[in-house]
Amino acid sequence: MLADAHADIPSPLDIVALAALIDGTTAGVGVLDTRLRYLYVNPALERLNGIPAAAHMGRTVSEVLPEVDAREDLMRAVLADGRAREITSSGRTPAASGTATRYWHGAYHRLEVAGRVVGIAGIVLEVKASDEDQRRLAQAQRHLNLLDTASTRIGTTLDMDTTCAELVDLVVPALADLATVEVFPRDVAPPVRPAPPGVVRLRRAALTAVPGLRGQLERFGGPGDYIDYQENSAVPRCLATNQPVVENLTSDEQLGRAAASPERVAAYRALGMHSAVIVPVAVRSRPIGVLGLVRAGDSPVFTDEDVVVARELAGRVAVDLDHARRFTHEHTIALELQRSLLSEPRPPHPHIEVATRYLPADRSVLVGGDWFDVIPLPDGRHLKAMGDVMGHGVEAAVAMSHYRSLLRLLADEELPPHRILEQLDRMVERSGLDRAATCLLAVVDRSGVLCEVSSAGHLPPVLIDPGPAGTWLGDVPAGPPLGTGFGGYRTTRLECGPGTVLFMYTDGLVERRGEDIDVSVARLSELSLPESGGLEELLDAVLERFGPGAEDDIAVMASRSRQVPGSGCVTG
Known part of the structure; x- marks a missing residue:
């Protein structure tokens, strides 16, 4: 039956007789000519390969089954020396399980007719693993x-x-x-x-x-x-x-x-x-x-x-x-280092209430250049400071510690805020610190109604009044950052009502990629005291609202004065 379909393939073998003899065997049998082209495929091999018998005729194994390692080199050796060989091959076929690798074991013999080599015959069995x-x-x-x-x-x-x-x-x-x-x-x-x-x-x-x-x-x-x-x-x-x-x-x-x-x-x-x-x-x-x-x-x-x-x-x-x-x-260790460098400021006077937070942007680097401080001054006044040294890590923290120490030293001279920044700028330049810093200083007098503020490249403070005045941003001109040697700082007087909260922060609270900084800062005017009136609760609410998505460290400080019992006055 197969010879009729491929009469153009010359062969001295009687394919019809061969088919009648072995078509019924369960082993796969194939006959190839001397160029390793299929002359005959029995039904069992047709099923093993998953390809119709007619599609084999006149083609080599590699052409019919390109994903099978059929070891044609060993077949040629059988043709050359006449020694039968057993060959194990593997690969994938178009049969039902074609997505899995299959394995075959075949025995190949050289065919001769009247002393002439006419091809090879292969008997192939698929090797299947046991259930175990x-x-x-x-x-x-x-x-x-x-x-x-x-x-x-x-x-x-x-x-x-x-x-x-x-x-x-x-x-x-x-x-x-x-x-x-x-x-x-x-x-x-x-x-x-x-x-x-x-x-x-x-x-x-x-x-x-x-x-x-x-x-x-x-x-x-x-x-x-x-x-x-x-x-x-x-x-x-x-x-x-x-x-x-x-x-x-x-x-x-x-x-x-x-x-x-x-x-x-x-x-x-x-x-x-x-x-x-x-x-x-x-x-x-x-x-x-x-x-x-x-x-x-x-x-x-x-x-x-x-x-x-x-x-x-x-x-x-x-x-x-x-x-x-x-x-x-x-x-x-880093947290303890940060705490030692950035200790919580103690209220400078009994009537001053202070709350602070420090939140690193990178939780793997718990030290940075943000700092805050509250320093007592004579006559019941006090100096509040918020600063931000360029960079992160231990080097920025060490620079921050230098800035903070110099500021405390200068505070004893009772200078107005802009003069303190000028002196600090010169001292930093002479000290060799190579990290610039922004800084916001506020000197609050004992009466609690006057706040003198000066900025070295820092964002403006927010004033939160519990009364009808509400919340507003302090209009404070920003001079150059510290460490640049340019100077040119100014002091601005801000009048505050009794119990007004002075909120100071670093730029990590408001800076967001793709948004103008003025727009971000303007949102701070929406801040208000919580129902409890507590400063800790205020900072919790601020960080919950503005903290997510921060790409830089955040330092915030809220402070206000309380009425001194028996004095009849409020200080701040």
């Missing part, structure tokens, strides 16, 4: 996908508890029915009480389970709880050896040996847990905590491959947790 091999292959693929996903889903922040939560969310239900991560308390928080002798205390950072088990999780404690593990239980054994501990919990005795305490056995049994893996989370052989995996109910026990994957995940998360821990440590 397929299961293992599918499991391996799931494990690889899990590890691949871990690189994008774990360690998205520098927060330890968030990283732990990302890990347990990844492994449930892909690897376990329940998962927990517990870390040593000293890495995240001080312990609530000393651990008894022989007890290992960990802090549960994350816990999750499949939906059918979540209702029972409260019996085990939630994130933030401290868990005490009895000596020789699974977790201390894991930490002592820095090796995974695998427990098949088929009896109460085994449950009791693995449990944190004997009291937990009933809870474990109610959960239906039958298999557990405890994996160390460690960096450079130094333990940070453990990853605990549990299977319950009808789930299979953990395999060696599961343990390998769990350990790989624990190793990856350990690096992320180490980074988070280091960040937390550096965060604390």
Whole structure:
């Protein structure tokens, strides 16, 4: 039948007779000429290849199946030396499973007629994995996908508890029915009480389970709880050896040996847990905590491959947790440095109320060049200052500390604000500081009705009057920034009513990309005192409204005077 369709292909073989002989065999059989072009394809090979027999005729294997490594080089060797060969090939075909890689094993023999080489014959069988091999292959693929996903889903922040939560969310239900991560308390928080002798205390950072088990999780404690593990239980054994501990919990005795305490056995049994893996989370052989995996109910026990994957995940998360821990440590140091450089100003007089906030734009850099200060002056007056040194980081903070120290020194000379800025500008220029700064000074007299203000390139203050005057921006001309040596500062007198709040800020509060700074500043005239009248509540409301989207550090200060009991006057 095939020879009739391809009568133009010369062949000394009797194709019709060949077809009658082997068309019915279940093995794939193909005959190729000396140029490796198909002369005959039986129905079984037609089905294997997923291509009609007619489409094979006169074409080579590579032309018919371009995505199959058919080893035509070995076929030519068979033609050349006559030695039969077995060939294993692989690739994809247009057959029903064409999206997956398939494997074939073939035996190839040289064909001769009357001593003349006329081609080769191949008998091909597809190699299929057993059900167990397929299961293992599918499991391996799931494990690889899990590890691949871990690189994008774990360690998205520098927060330890968030990283732990990302890990347990990844492994449930892909690897376990329940998962927990517990870390040593000293890495995240001080312990609530000393651990008894022989007890290992960990802090549960994350816990999750499949939906059918979540209702029972409260019996085990939630994130933030401290868990005490009895000596020789699974977790201390894991930490002592820095090796995974695998427990098949088929009896109460085994449950009791693995449990944190004997009291937990009933809870474990109610959960239906039958298999557990405890994996160390460690960096450079130094333990940070453990990853605990549990299977319950009808789930299979953990395999060696599961343990390998769990350990790989624990190793990856350990690096992320180490980074988070280091960040937390550096965060604390930076915060203490910022506090030491930018201490909260104390009210200079009992009748002065002050509230301040400092909010870094980059949470990884907690020191910067923004500062504020309130300095007492003779006769009940006081000097308020808000400044902003160019740049961020420790260098800007050190420059800010110099500015602040020089300002306190100059304040003792009882100069008007513009003269203080002039002196400060000259002193900064002589000192060699290479960072310019803006600064707003306000000297408030004891009467509380007069405020003298001068600006070195700083944004104007906002005055919030609790009475009918409302809120307005101070009309204060801005001179050059400090450190430029240009001078030319002026003092402006602003009259204030009793209880008027003077609000000062740095440009991080109002500067927004794509918006004119005058438009941003004008919105501050909409500020008003909260119903409570408190300055702390005022700053909370300001930062809630203007803080999101800030691209620079924000420093804000609100201050006002209170009536002095028995004096009958208000100072500010």
